[in-house]
Amino acid sequence: MNFATKLLHGTCGIDRETGASSIPIFQASTFHQYDIDHPGQFDYARSGNPTRQALEEAIAVLEGGERGFAFASGMAAISSVFLLFSSNDHIVVAEDVYGGTFRFLTTVLKRMEIEVTFVDTTNLQAIEKAIRPNTKAIYLETPSNPTLKVTDVAGATAIAKRHSLLTIVDNTFLTPYYQRPLELGADIVIHSATKFIGGHSDVVAGLVVTKTEEIGNKLYAIQNGFGAILGVQDCWLVMRGLKTLKTRLDQATRNAVQIADYLSQHPLVKHVYYTGLSSHKGHALQNSQASGHGAVLSFDLGGREQVKALFENLKLALVGVSLGGVESIYSYPVQMSHASMPKAEREKRGITDGLVRLSVGVEDAGDIIADLAQALQIAASVKFKIEA
Numbered sequence: 001m002n003f004a005t006k007l008l009h010g011t012c013g014i015d016r017e018t019g020a021s022s023i024p025i026f027q028a029s030t031f032h033q034y035d036i037d038h039p040g041q042f043d044y045a046r047s048g049n050p051t052r053q054a055l056e057e058a059i060a061v062l063e064g065g066e067r068g069f070a071f072a073s074g075m076a077a078i079s080s081v082f083l084l085f086s087s088n089d090h091i092v093v094a095e096d097v098y099g100g101t102f103r104f105l106t107t108v109l110k111r112m113e114i115e116v117t118f119v120d121t122t123n124l125q126a127i128e129k130a131i132r133p134n135t136k137a138i139y140l141e142t143p144s145n146p147t148l149k150v151t152d153v154a155g156a157t158a159i160a161k162r163h164s165l166l167t168i169v170d171n172t173f174l175t176p177y178y179q180r181p182l183e184l185g186a187d188i189v190i191h192s193a194t195k196f197i198g199g200h201s202d203v204v205a206g207l208v209v210t211k212t213e214e215i216g217n218k219l220y221a222i223q224n225g226f227g228a229i230l231g232v233q234d235c236w237l238v239m240r241g242l243k244t245l246k247t248r249l250d251q252a253t254r255n256a257v258q259i260a261d262y263l264s265q266h267p268l269v270k271h272v273y274y275t276g277l278s279s280h281k282g283h284a285l286q287n288s289q290a291s292g293h294g295a296v297l298s299f300d301l302g303g304r305e306q307v308k309a310l311f312e313n314l315k316l317a318l319v320g321v322s323l324g325g326v327e328s329i330y331s332y333p334v335q336m337s338h339a340s341m342p343k344a345e346r347e348k349r350g351i352t353d354g355l356v357r358l359s360v361g362v363e364d365a366g367d368i369i370a371d372l373a374q375a376l377q378i379a380a381s382v383k384f385k386i387e388a
C-alpha cells in the first residue's frame with residue numbers, strides 16, 4: 001500500500017469495533033475486569049489505552065518498525081529512550097542535536113554518569129573514532145537544526161553494527177513520509193510529534209518506534225515504569241494530524257523549494273541553507289536516503305538588526321519557537337533554540353546573529369514570497385550595526 005493510502009487505510013482511519021470514522025477517545029483510567037483469572041487486554045491506562053494503542057500502532061506501521069510508543073512530548077520520548085542506558089555507558093551523539101536533547105544529556109544523564117561524546121556525524125570517520133569499549137549507541141538527527149547538515153544514516157548504522165551499537169535517529173524534520181531510518185538500518189526512531197506529525201501547532205507529543213520486539217519490550221518497561229505517556233485527547237489530535245501528513249508536507253515542501261530559490265537570489269540574503277538546493281553540501285546524500293527535502297530552511301541576513309526589521313514587518317507569519325505547523329513559523333536560533341550555546345561555538349556552526357529559520361507552511365507560496373519581499377525591502381534599508 002502506498003504511503004498516502006496507508007495514512008488513511010493502513011493505520012488509524014476507521015475504528016475496527018464500531019466503524020466510527022475516527023478512533024474513539026477512551027477517556028478512561030481503568031478497565032473493569034470481568035474475571036480476575038482472565039484479565040482483559042487493558043487494565044490501567046498508563047500501561048495501555050485503546051486510543052493510545054491505535055496511535056502507537058499507526059506510527060509503527062508508518063516507520064516500518066515492530067513497536068510504537070506515544071509520549072507526553074518529544075523530550076519525554078527522547079529521555080525515555082536514553083533511560084535504556086546505564087551508568088558508565090557511553091553514547092556518540094550528533095553535535096547539532098536538538099537543544100533540549102543537549103541539555104538533558106549534559107545535565108541529567110551526566111549526573112547519572114552516562115557518558116556522551118558530541119561529534120560532527122556528517123563525518124563518518126569522526127563517529128568511528130569516538131567509539132570506546134563502553135560505547136552503546138550512536139544518536140543522530142538528520143537533517144540537523146538549523147543549518148540542515150545531512151548525516152549518512154546507512155553509513156552510520158553500518159559502523160554501529162560492526163561495533164554492536166544501537167543507532168537512534170531523531171526523524172522529526174522529515175517524518176516517515178520522506179525518511180524511514182529503520183529501513184536504512186537504524187534500531188530506534190524518535191519524533192517530536194509536536195511538529196510535522198501533529199502539524200497544527202496545537203499539541204505537544206512524542207513518538208518512538210523500535211525495529212525489534214526485543215527493544216520494544218525494554219522501552220515498554222520504561223514507558224510504563226517512568227510513565228511519561230501521551231494523554232488520550234492528544235493521541236486523538238496526533239492521529240487527526242497524521243491523516244493529512246502527506247498532503248501538508250507536499251504543499252509545504254513545494255512552497256519551501258520556491259522560497260529557497262527566491263531567497264537565494266535576494267541581494268540581502270548572504271546564504272540559504274536548504275537541502276533541496278543543489279548547492280547544499282548534503283543535497284546528493286539527502287536525495288539518496290530521503291524521498292523529499294521537507295519544509296524547513298534557514299537563511300542569513302548578515303546581522304541582528306536586519307532580522308528584527310524582517311520580523312517586525314512580516315504580515316503572514318508566526319514568529320516563535322517551533323516548526324512543522326500548517327502556518328509558516330519564523331524563528332531566531334541565536335535567541336531561541338541555541339540561546340544557551342556560547343557565541344563562538346554557534347558561529348563555528350553558521351548559527352550567526354543574522355540567521356533566520358523558516359518552517360514553511362501550507363499557505364500560497366506567492367503570498368509568502370510577496371510578504372518576504374516587502375519585509376526584506378525594509379530590512380535592507382536598516383544599517384548594519386558595527387560591532388563594538
Ligand SMILES: *Cc1c(COP(=O)(O)O)cnc(C)c1O
Pocket residue numbers: 073074075076098100141145170172173191192193194195204205206
Ligand atoms: C521540538 C523538537 C524536539 C523536542 O520535542 P518536544 O515535543 O518539544 O518535546 C526534539 N527534536 C527535534 C528535532 C525537535 O524539533
